[in-house]
Amino acid sequence: MARARCDDASHARRRGRSRSRRGRRRHTPRRLRGSGLGGLRRADPRRPVVDRRERDRRARLRDRWALAVTTSDRGGRSSADAATHEERAESTPESGPRGGDATQTASLHQRPHDAGESETPDRDASGDNGPAAAASAPLRVLFDVAHPAQVHLFRNAITDLQTRGHETFVSARDKEVTLDLLDAYGIEYRSLSTKADSLPGLIAEHLVREVRLAALAREFDADVIVSRLGPVPAHAATLAGARHVAVSDTRVGNDLLRRVQQTVTLPFVDTICAPAGFDLPIDDASRRPLDVQELAYLHPRYFEPDPSALGPDLDPETFYAVIRVAGWDAYHDVGERGLSLAGLRSLVETLDAHGTVVISAEGSLPDDLESYRLDIDPSDIHHVLAFADLYVGDSGTMSTEAAVLGTPAIRTNSAVGDRDEPVFKTLDAYGLLESYANEADALAAVDRLLTAGVDREESRARRERLIADRPDPTEHIVETILESAPEQP
Template sequence: MRILIDMGHPAHVHLFKNFIWEMEKRGHRVLVTARDKDVVTQLLKAYNIPYIPVGKKGTGSLNLIKEWTFRDFDIIRIARKFNPDILLGVLNPATAHAARLLGKVSVTFTDSEPEIAKYPIADTITLPFTDVILTLSSVQHDYGEKEVRVNSYKELASLHPLRFSPNPDVLNIAGLTPEDDYALVRFVAWGAYHDMGQGGLTLEDKHALIRELEQSCRVFISSESPLPPEFEKYRLPIPPERMHDFLHYAKIFVSDSQTMTTEAALLGTPAVRCNSFVGKNDMGNFVELEERYHLIYNCKDGISVLSKVRELLLSSDLKTEWARRREPLLQEKMDLTAFMVWLVENYPQSFAEMREHPEMQYSGASAMGGVS
């Protein structure tokens, strides 16, 4: 098979990297295009995944629309030359449009409900043109006849125990020992299209949070946007491809981030999340991680965050307890990489089978193509 994957966010690299390696190992050819955003291209280089640069991060809604337009043309041009059988993306209008125009198959992944975005532009201009909408069992939205649901999280494509083992030498890079307690804090920039009208921790909240954490552990900050001068001393000194190692060994994770909150939960690190998405219309995966597995806490404001952080840090066996809570999740959730390999390799039969018998996924990933 010939497969084209477009990546616009660092999380997309983690979602697809094992899929790429597995498909190439099976003799398929994969072409990657990538947006110059955050650390997308840095991660691809670190994982030795060749890519074609397409598009560059802009600011503001008008620039985003302009970028999407140019990406459409670029992806269509690249796809016409490469002639893929299937195009994959994460709520990606460019891959969906290119596939429709060229008469190819488009698989679009999404793990969020369109209702959570004040302006669900990407859903509107992507989903009508895609052939398969791959989503999660926790998503609280019915995508109709194109939908395929898998009982997993997108982060399990890279963090399932079959795919990831933490490497403790990351502690040396940060000047830590295995006995040191530390907190990882993540701040996002709130510049993506789905973040319009949304927000996270205020500067005052961030100062109060760091003061609270410093009373019991070292603090490290990862940030999408430039850090204020007073926070520079907390800057995380590790390369982005080692983030999951570092997150695994942290005592606690606090953030207004979406993806990294889920990653912390799957790694057994207590996570406290705070942003304006929290509430009655929150994403289903965060509701499930809090209410079913008790691995994260969703907070609406900075005061609630401080209260929860204080409570958690009083526990002497925090990591042991979270490892125990994590086990039922790992027993119930699937290796998403294995599922994607089976779905793509066996399309369209796989799509028809999942629509007719969605429970078949529970027979285990090994039955879906023998992915190791």
């Protein structure tokens, strides 16, 4: 996809006043510039950024939230306020490169009070400014996205916040298909760094990214920064004077690295959303429950499988299996390993005898396996998983996604064990996911499942029970963001 930098003319005029926050004065944010921090990356203009399925999904989500806000007065707004925000959402283009003209971009960087509205929010009937009252003023929320899975995790929360009249922007990291997904969903963003390939390179990248993210947060004048738990966004939020909401469900396997990460990160986090059984040394007041986070984008209200997204090589009416081979190069993967090359070849040979086999791989594949590589638009991977008869892989995220979609799923990597993450234990309890530390045991489980016959109907029934028992994570993320709104001066 083509990359383009924004001209200064497409950005907002700098504001003529400073704003007090946390007891000190802040300078007016500078204009978002196309230099220094990396320009806004926009999609190839020769093809639509948002396809039909995404436009329909956004329309359904916008209508549902507009109705919910109007009827239940969520977020501390009145029905009249909800109608105003619904009109504002309808006036925003639903497709094309977002921020593609000066008017749209300016709206990202100007607060309502810059247009002459009062800077003091209305008080509620009791005269207090509680969380609901604070959230009634439009917020500026910056999402930091460093991995493709985080695009999916936050995209519906972004749509929800925009529907409620809040301003959002995304800082991104060029890793795998992260930028392609942001383009596909029409989400406006700025890429701050590209994933490094060595430990010294990763350290340097994190330092550069932290400085750039703090600068972007000041320029955007962010009230809240939302991200996965990590030191970079936590430090940047503190430097920018913003609140920080972190989402976590991934355990760092190495004890020393885990202690270091928590030591340099947790003191700078305001609120953490994590599964109830996830071990974090934080007080209860700073913690919010958030289980099975993949439901934030795979819940039936957000996702409907579409067979037309499979392409010509896959048929939902005939057997096909998906194999996932992860990269194992993240800091939380230190000391762990996934499928071996011998295990991958054995798995392909076994599954190939029953139907079509496709491999989703982060890195390169041997020449004899390259023909199995899955070649689709990255945003269509969940449609492929939803219609698959079987998933086998070493990735934690994609294993969870397949299981949540009701596809029989087998996961294997060295991190499996008594200290496994809560989401894997939950999915195992529902009979949706089998996990094995020994890949030989995983291959034996594949043979057993194929011999017995894959029962998709039973898997779908188990999925329905999971969805009935678990709350919508997107709702919890949005509620946490709104309650984290900084006190208004």
